[in-house]
Amino acid sequence: xxxxxxxxxxxxxxxxxxxxxxxxxxxxxxxxxxxxxxxxxxxxxxxxxxxxxxxxxxxxxxxxxxxxxxxxxxxxxxxxxxxxxxxxxxxxxxxxxxxxxxxxxxxxxxxxxxxxxxxxxxxxxxxxxxxxxxxxxxxxxxxxxxxxxxxxxxxxxxxxxxxxxxxxxxxxxxxxxxxxxxxxxxxxxxxxxxxxxxxxxxxxxxxxxxxxxxxxxxxxxxxxxxxxxxx
Ligand code: ADP
Ligand code: ADP
Numbered sequence: 001x002x003x004x005x006x007x008x009x010x011x012x013x014x015x016x017x018x019x020x021x022x023x024x025x026x027x028x029x030x031x032x033x034x035x036x037x038x039x040x041x042x043x044x045x046x047x048x049x050x051x052x053x054x055x056x057x058x059x060x061x062x063x064x065x066x067x068x069x070x071x072x073x074x075x076x077x078x079x080x081x082x083x084x085x086x087x088x089x090x091x092x093x094x095x096x097x098x099x100x101x102x103x104x105x106x107x108x109x110x111x112x113x114x115x116x117x118x119x120x121x122x123x124x125x126x127x128x129x130x131x132x133x134x135x136x137x138x139x140x141x142x143x144x145x146x147x148x149x150x151x152x153x154x155x156x157x158x159x160x161x162x163x164x165x166x167x168x169x170x171x172x173x174x175x176x177x178x179x180x181x182x183x184x185x186x187x188x189x190x191x192x193x194x195x196x197x198x199x200x201x202x203x204x205x206x207x208x209x210x211x212x213x214x215x216x217x218x219x220x221x222x223x224x225x226x227x228x229x230x231x
Pocket of ligand 2: 099100116
């Protein structure tokens with residue numbers, strides 16, 4: 001099966017009378033194989049989020065194509081893409097306990113209750129929070145909240161998970177530990193993922209391959225080992 005294919009993608013934001021507008025993504029091409037984790041790495045403002053949002057269907061392409069499984073996504077409505085999203089602030093539902101946060105997407109899919117419970121327990125174990133199901137969201141640390149948000153995003157078994165700076169609100173020590181846990185969780189669930197970050201260590205830890213962006217352009221795509229040897 002084919003994964004994600006981005007070809008010559010351009011994302012532009014319209015200007016005003018005083019400002020000419022921005023080309024946030026400037027003819028970027030990128031492939032992500034099924035089961036692969038690719039990090040989009042680059043400084044703030046280089047276009048990482050814009051590219052991710054275009055893949056998610058939240059931003060229109062000014063040019064180029066994005067396809068998944070060989071199907072042009074322009075023809076696939078956003079709600080039919082079966083992509084998961086995870087942002088810096090996981091935005092858990094404050095009035096649902098941890099288990100029912102994770103179960104949310106399964107409820108939406110009409111998955112039977114017993115299957116929901118089994119899957120929720122399994123996902124909480126995957127993210128290192130076994131037994132946390134009945135906990136109130138307000139009692140969790142920042143890192144625990146992002147783990148729950150990851151479990152919730154994975155619950156519906158998305159064909160592609162798009163993560164936008166998911167660890168950036170956490171302190172450095174925690175980020176390093178969570179980067180390893182996120183990688184292990186994505187691998188053990190076989191999830192295809194694009195992970196946006198401005199942090200080299202995080203990108204090198206999480207990804208099978210790292211796509212380096214600057215000023216809207218993709219500079220190189222390589223394995224962490226290769227990039228470490230020739231920075
Ligand atoms: P990154 O995720 O790498 O920080 P972004 O994709 O957020 O970069 O931004 C790329 C460029 O596009 C920046 O110059 C930013 O100011 C601009 N930009 C992002 N979002 C918008 C928007 N909604 N309207 C106008 N310009 C935007
Ligand atoms: P416990 O873990 O206390 O033995 P359960 O097996 O009922 O209790 O619940 C396991 C997990 O499933 C908990 O996280 C709980 O919040 C969640 N859960 C319970 N009922 C449901 C339901 N109907 N749908 C989805 N998740 C549920």
